Amino acid sequence: MIGVQIESLSRHFGALPVLRDISMEVQPGEFTVLLGPSGCGKSTLLASIAGLDDLQGGRILFDSADVSDLEPAERNIGMVFQSYALYPTMTVRQNLSFGLEVAKTSKADIQERVTWAAQLLQIEPLLDRKPSQLSGGQRQRVAIGRALVRKTNLFLFDEPLSNLDAKLRTEMRVEIKELHRRLGATFIYVTHDQVEAMTLATRIAIMQGGRIEQYATPEDVYERPASLFVASFIGAPPMNLLPATLKQTSHGVVAFTGDHTVSLKGYPFKIAPADGQPIVIGIRPENILIDGNVAPTLRAEVVVVEPLGADTLVWVDCAANRMAVRTHPKEAKGLSGSIGLSFKVENLSIFSKDSGLRL
Amino acid sequence: MTMLQTAIPSAVPRRARKHRPAAAIGRLGLYGFLVLAALFFAIPLIIMVSTSLKTVEEIRTGSIFMLPQALDFSAWAKAWSSACIGRQCEGIRGGLWNSILIMVPSTALSVLISALNGYALSLWRIRHAGLLLSALMVGAFIPYQVMIYPLVRMSSTIGIYGSIPAVVLVHVLFGLPILTLIFRNFYSALPEELIKAARVDGAGFFRIFFRIVLPMSTNVIIVALILSVTGVWNDYLLSLIFAGRENLPMTVELASLVSTRIGVPEYNVNMAATIITALPPLLLYLFSGRYFVRGITAGAVKG
Numbered sequence: 050m051i052g053v054q055i056e057s058l059s060r061h062f063g064a065l066p067v068l069r070d071i072s073m074e075v076q077p078g079e080f081t082v083l084l085g086p087s088g089c090g091k092s093t094l095l096a097s098i099a100g101l102d103d104l105q106g107g108r109i110l111f112d113s114a115d116v117s118d119l120e121p122a123e124r125n126i127g128m129v130f131q132s133y134a135l136y137p138t139m140t141v142r143q144n145l146s147f148g149l150e151v152a153k154t155s156k157a158d159i160q161e162r163v164t165w166a167a168q169l170l171q172i173e174p175l176l177d178r179k180p181s182q183l184s185g186g187q188r189q190r191v192a193i194g195r196a197l198v199r200k201t202n203l204f205l206f207d208e209p210l211s212n213l214d215a216k217l218r219t220e221m222r223v224e225i226k227e228l229h230r231r232l233g234a235t236f237i238y239v240t241h242d243q244v245e246a247m248t249l250a251t252r253i254a255i256m257q258g259g260r261i262e263q264y265a266t267p268e269d270v271y272e273r274p275a276s277l278f279v280a281s282f283i284g285a286p287p288m289n290l291l292p293a294t295l296k297q298t299s300h301g302v303v304a305f306t307g308d309h310t311v312s313l314k315g316y317p318f319k320i321a322p323a324d325g326q327p328i329v330i331g332i333r334p335e336n337i338l339i340d341g342n343v344a345p346t347l348r349a350e351v352v353v354v355e356p357l358g359a360d361t362l363v364w365v366d367c368a369a370n371r372m373a374v375r376t377h378p379k380e381a382k383g384l385s386g387s388i389g390l391s392f393k394v395e396n397l398s399i400f401s402k403d404s405g406l407r408l
Numbered sequence: 409m410t411m412l413q414t415a416i417p418s419a420v421p422r423r424a425r426k427h428r429p430a431a432a433i434g435r436l437g438l439y440g441f442l443v444l445a446a447l448f449f450a451i452p453l454i455i456m457v458s459t460s461l462k463t464v465e466e467i468r469t470g471s472i473f474m475l476p477q478a479l480d481f482s483a484w485a486k487a488w489s490s491a492c493i494g495r496q497c498e499g500i501r502g503g504l505w506n507s508i509l510i511m512v513p514s515t516a517l518s519v520l521i522s523a524l525n526g527y528a529l530s531l532w533r534i535r536h537a538g539l540l541l542s543a544l545m546v547g548a549f550i551p552y553q554v555m556i557y558p559l560v561r562m563s564s565t566i567g568i569y570g571s572i573p574a575v576v577l578v579h580v581l582f583g584l585p586i587l588t589l590i591f592r593n594f595y596s597a598l599p600e601e602l603i604k605a606a607r608v609d610g611a612g613f614f615r616i617f618f619r620i621v622l623p624m625s626t627n628v629i630i631v632a633l634i635l636s637v638t639g640v641w642n643d644y645l646l647s648l649i650f651a652g653r654e655n656l657p658m659t660v661e662l663a664s665l666v667s668t669r670i671g672v673p674e675y676n677v678n679m680a681a682t683i684i685t686a687l688p689p690l691l692l693y694l695f696s697g698r699y700f701v702r703g704i705t706a707g708a709v710k711g
């Protein structure tokens with residue numbers, strides 16, 4: 050198992066900065082997922098860890114040894130590429146053994162490693178085929194196999210499932226998680242699919258514009274997003290966001306949104322809030338209750354009701370903000386007109402409107 | 409492949425189309441044009457073959473379009489082994505060997521070096537790759553007559569002027585720009601991740617080239633070989649200047665043979681010698697035309 054430390058890494062193509070001062074630490078045996086929208090620098094970060102590009106600043110350490118100047122092969126990693134990048138003129142067996150041959154591994158050892166990986170990935174019957182004779186899922190396995198045969202404890206995956214259809218993707222997702230458990234190795238995995246990230250990761254690093262916005266467990270990322278970007282990126286539908294203004298009153302801190310007043314008493318502010326500060330209140334759709342009480346926290350107009358099977362989404366307009374409420378299908382039956390909504394303060398996320406950061 | 413393609417349409421019964429006279433006339437015109445075009449290119453070849461089979465007497469008395477009265481291969485034999493070139497009467501077979509001695513190293517070297525160049529320019533981040541490429545383009549379009557004198561001086565300075573190495577070197581130099589361009593365009597269509605994967609596997613510049621990139625290049629290599637072989641084989645000027653008296657290739661020998669006059673001009677021998685000289689590139693096209701088209705279009709679609 051290898052731990053990876055990244056220290057204030059920066060990377061640019063010409064004048065275009067792609068990674069800006071990135072620092073993170075991947076614990077040995079961890080399954081870290083790099084998640085973010087297209088073009089945010091995920092692949093670039095992964096390529097930097099692999100040593101495929103020169104850095105413009107910062108260091109990368111494997112188990113506290115500086116590897117910044119080492120070639121990819123010297124870093125001893127297994128890597129799976131988005132396009133699989135199998136060698137088209139070689140058979141599957143040759144694809145798997147190429148790296149070992151280059152490393153001058155003995156014939157017997159190569160045979161043993163290849164057989165082991167082929168068994169693990171169930172690709173033994175395919176060993177003598179060319180990549181062009183394989184299906185997408187089979188190519189995927191071979192690409193993973195090529196990473197596995199190297200004796201290493203650090204695996205890098207660049208969107209390995211993005212070329213597969215939905216069903217196969219779900220199957221392979223489970224297999225990759227199982228692989229991580231069996232190997233006990235460190236995985237760093239790039240994706241822009243949040244379901245993949247939430248299900249696989251021990252920790253997720255959410256990236257945007259070459260920066261890491263939050264690096265935390267899936268639960269933390271979901272329940273306590275560190276910034277407005279994370280709040281609106283994670284979750285389907287994403288977190289509801291209500292612009293508001295903070296006020297210190299004799300009853301504690303309150304927020305005004307439209308003509309509603311929301312009490313924030315008991316919210317664990319990280320930074321002491323200032324009077325009159327513009328904020329954004331975030332709340333997950335499933336944390337909102339449809340409230341028949343006479344004095345609900347908010348009143349909203351029902352726009353559409355979308356039954357999803359296990360639950361139902363109720364879209365409402367509240368003070369010119371569109372919000373989603375996830376509720377039980379039974380409760381949603383016959384909802385229309387004006388309804389009352391309530392929620393618990395501990396389920397809220399409050400962000401500064403100016404910095405976009407969690408308060 | 410071809411069998412399948414022709415079999416499928418006939419298996420599907422096509423709805424008989426209404427016969428339209430205008431379409432039939434158009435079709436006739438089309439075929440007429442194609443036949444004419446084919447004849448335009450075929451007639452010189454036909455005349456050459458038929459003349460080479462006539463006797464000198466027949467040529468003198470008959471029309472150039474008449475077919476030979478009997479198949480007489482003696483002109484071919486003479487052209488090959490006993491026709492006079494200047495004062496030597498040994499035919500053009502000596503030139504064939506020289507041509508091969510010049511062609512094989514020239515084409516092999518220029519294709520190999522261009523493949524390496526194209527690979528380096530497209531798949532590795534070379535500093536100023538764009539600048540290098542433009543320089544190559546300029547090299548491809550400057551008329552080579554301009555460079556002949558400096559090259560003569562340079563090759564005589566290093567002491568190889570008038571030898572096979574000199575003419576090979578010059579051929580390689582003049583072949584590089586266009587061949588490099590062809591390889592570069594082909595390789596820039598290859599996925600960059602392939603090279604990255606090989607680097608993670610620990611392979612270096614040359615190992616990646618020989619183990620991964622070169623095996624994928626069959627089609628483009630054939631295109632490059634055809635271009636290079638025909639270019640080198642058909643060359644006259646460079647060989648005449650750089651090869652030296654002992655090493656003149658077939659093209660130069662042929663020109664001397666045709667201009668050597670002893671008594672009646674032997675057109676049949678001249679024609680036979682010309683066909684023999686032109687045969688290698690002709691055969692090459694015949695047997696690899698398919699790859700040629702495939703390679704060119706593959707490059708065109710991807711590049």
Ligand SMILES: Nc1ncnc2c1ncn2[C@@H]1O[C@H](COP(=O)(O)OP(=O)(O)OP(=O)(O)O)[C@@H](O)[C@H]1O
Pocket residue numbers: 062065067085086087088089090091092093094241
């Ligand atoms: N070789 C390059 N030259 C110039 N710019 C590049 C190069 N490679 C990447 N970029 C730029 O760097 C940024 C980040 O690219 P990167 O490939 O890391 O994105 P990504 O997060 O992996 O996106 P995706 O999810 O689409 O794969 C992009 O804006 C891209 O245009």
Ligand SMILES: [Mg+2]
Pocket residue numbers: 091092093207208
């Ligand atoms: Mg990417």
